[in-house]
Amino acid sequence: MSQGYKAASSGLGGIEAYHRHIRFKGLLLCALAVLTFLLALICVNAGTAKINPMQVLKTILGGGGEKDYIVIWRIRMPRVVSALVAGAGLSVAGCVMQNTLKNPLASPSTLGISSAATFGANIAIIAFGAGTILSTAGDPVSINNPYLVTVCAFICSMGAVLIILFLARLRGFSPESIVLAGVALSSIFGAGTTLLQYFAPDILIAAAIFWTFGDLARASWNEVLIMSVTVAGCLIFFFFQRWNYNALSNGEETAKGLGVNAQRVRFWGLLLSSLITAVTVSFLGMIGFIGLLGPQIMRRIIGDDHRFLIPASALAGSIILLAADTLARVVISPAVLPVGAVTSVFGGPMFLYMLIRGRRGRA
Amino acid sequence: MKLEVQGLCFGYSGRRVLNNISFSVASGDCAAILGTNGVGKSTLLKCLNRILRCQEGRICIGGADIRGLDGNELARRIGYVAQTSRFADTTVFDAVLLGRKPYIKWDATRRDLELAQGVLERLSLSEYAMRSVNELSGGEMQKVAIARALAQQPDVLLFDEPTSNLDLKNQLEVIRIIREIVRESDMAAIVTMHDLNLALRFAGKFIMLRNGEIYAAGGPEILTAESIRDVYGVDVAIEAYGGSKVVIPR
Ligand SMILES: Nc1ncnc2c1ncn2[C@@H]1O[C@H](COP(=O)(O)OP(=O)(O)O)[C@@H](O)[C@H]1O
Ligand SMILES: [Mg+2]
Numbered sequence: 001m002s003q004g005y006k007a008a009s010s011g012l013g014g015i016e017a018y019h020r021h022i023r024f025k026g027l028l029l030c031a032l033a034v035l036t037f038l039l040a041l042i043c044v045n046a047g048t049a050k051i052n053p054m055q056v057l058k059t060i061l062g063g064g065g066e067k068d069y070i071v072i073w074r075i076r077m078p079r080v081v082s083a084l085v086a087g088a089g090l091s092v093a094g095c096v097m098q099n100t101l102k103n104p105l106a107s108p109s110t111l112g113i114s115s116a117a118t119f120g121a122n123i124a125i126i127a128f129g130a131g132t133i134l135s136t137a138g139d140p141v142s143i144n145n146p147y148l149v150t151v152c153a154f155i156c157s158m159g160a161v162l163i164i165l166f167l168a169r170l171r172g173f174s175p176e177s178i179v180l181a182g183v184a185l186s187s188i189f190g191a192g193t194t195l196l197q198y199f200a201p202d203i204l205i206a207a208a209i210f211w212t213f214g215d216l217a218r219a220s221w222n223e224v225l226i227m228s229v230t231v232a233g234c235l236i237f238f239f240f241q242r243w244n245y246n247a248l249s250n251g252e253e254t255a256k257g258l259g260v261n262a263q264r265v266r267f268w269g270l271l272l273s274s275l276i277t278a279v280t281v282s283f284l285g286m287i288g289f290i291g292l293l294g295p296q297i298m299r300r301i302i303g304d305d306h307r308f309l310i311p312a313s314a315l316a317g318s319i320i321l322l323a324a325d326t327l328a329r330v331v332i333s334p335a336v337l338p339v340g341a342v343t344s345v346f347g348g349p350m351f352l353y354m355l356i357r358g359r360r361g362r363a
Numbered sequence: 364m365k366l367e368v369q370g371l372c373f374g375y376s377g378r379r380v381l382n383n384i385s386f387s388v389a390s391g392d393c394a395a396i397l398g399t400n401g402v403g404k405s406t407l408l409k410c411l412n413r414i415l416r417c418q419e420g421r422i423c424i425g426g427a428d429i430r431g432l433d434g435n436e437l438a439r440r441i442g443y444v445a446q447t448s449r450f451a452d453t454t455v456f457d458a459v460l461l462g463r464k465p466y467i468k469w470d471a472t473r474r475d476l477e478l479a480q481g482v483l484e485r486l487s488l489s490e491y492a493m494r495s496v497n498e499l500s501g502g503e504m505q506k507v508a509i510a511r512a513l514a515q516q517p518d519v520l521l522f523d524e525p526t527s528n529l530d531l532k533n534q535l536e537v538i539r540i541i542r543e544i545v546r547e548s549d550m551a552a553i554v555t556m557h558d559l560n561l562a563l564r565f566a567g568k569f570i571m572l573r574n575g576e577i578y579a580a581g582g583p584e585i586l587t588a589e590s591i592r593d594v595y596g597v598d599v600a601i602e603a604y605g606g607s608k609v610v611i612p613r
Contacts, residue, residue: 243461303451303452
């Protein structure tokens, strides 16, 4: 087909400027990756057991003593990998939800999935007796059947996901109706949790509430593996959809005009970001604000281009969670705060600050 | 390449808006869809582009039924510019480059970039290339939306009130550019317009809608005082001015 406008032959200024712009974003991604790696190293080094960095390195590479081996490989590494994976997953889930729900405030907790997981954990702890208090030193509250708790939390959260998708289907996936359904589900599961706790003995309530604080130390290698596979698979899928998300950011009609099957893209985006949420919340408990902070910070720096926004959000999420976890371990050391508390305590004000300080374009 | 519409019917949840619409547009044509507000002009454009799926009838482009085409394939043949466009928070260049999406496999190629740049130059937008789209004025945004559709290189371009946000100079410039491109590159353009005089300057073919049906279709000769009274319910005088018609409301 002949074209009325020539491909630009002169004045390639625009293309060069575009390349500069892209290079900047690429460099930013590299910088974030380096930062993530350094933070991960710091995290492996931080802890109550004093092991010097050389020793840590030696242990990671296969040498080192048995005690160091256990501390590093059984305790610290699963925790660091959890932080990397959950941070990246929750942050990208937030990014995708903000896109598919056309709502800058959408995040993994918007759709009631976390409330559903909490409800499931409460059932396991209170109704099925999976939690009790250990009076020994160490954890003041402990859950004696973490496996059952995780499974119940996961079943409930996936239930919530299915309900949402079903309701959404009925209303043709209008983003408003999905957000409203999420609000409704949140309050229903919240009410269920309250009822359960009302009739439960104090000890079990304590265990249930303890579960709610997100905690990276909870995951063992098996769980870390399940989480990693899920998150990695979803992230790769999301990355392949990046042009579709870019089109959808311009509104549904424009996206359809560009050949995007908006409903299908929305459906899979929602399903997989909910899956990430369900898995991480079930394994680690509630970790708030990552899905809001990660993508929102990055969107302000690199704009609404999902080619870069998705990897940048992933790295930002990992960085935030690693930093929060390190903080959680040093603030009242040797005691450790649950990381969910740290992200909420710092995330809320930080988010407010971001909103007040400036909106580059729209939020 | 020809766009053919046969017996198209469409209704929103049961309420019929369009009834038995048939017309065709060939390459090089500029067609204007005319009618009062709410008659279904925008709805018709969206049906042509499968944004809305028509309940009855056939729409064929180049002989192929659009129901059988996949999204990208359809987008390579038909481009659409909505009445008001919302933009993601990107640069103007990125916004226009997105028009290449139906062709992009993994990432934009050199040629995609050159086409985007070419369209920007054509619409005198190149100085804005690296500015944020959402910092532009309404009219400039409209031009960016048009640039994106042109970068899409479709065979048929659909514009929903393309000039409604533009000042007089830009209205004339935009319709001139659309006309030139349509003529040079053998595309077809279908435009909804409410300004009859602008439509007369722009189009060679007119489709007048009334009550969801085609009242009249054809060349400028169908725009008469009588047909305008029937379609818009206003009395007008039609004068000849410099070789073309001018509609003057009484
Ligand atoms: N999404 C919708 N749902 C229901 N009715 C609609 C919708 N969009 C438009 N309509 C109705 O369809 C008719 C045609 O609308 P439209 O195509 O926008 O008219 P025009 O573009 O000619 O002004 C109007 O009566 C309008 O109220
Ligand atoms: Mg309209």
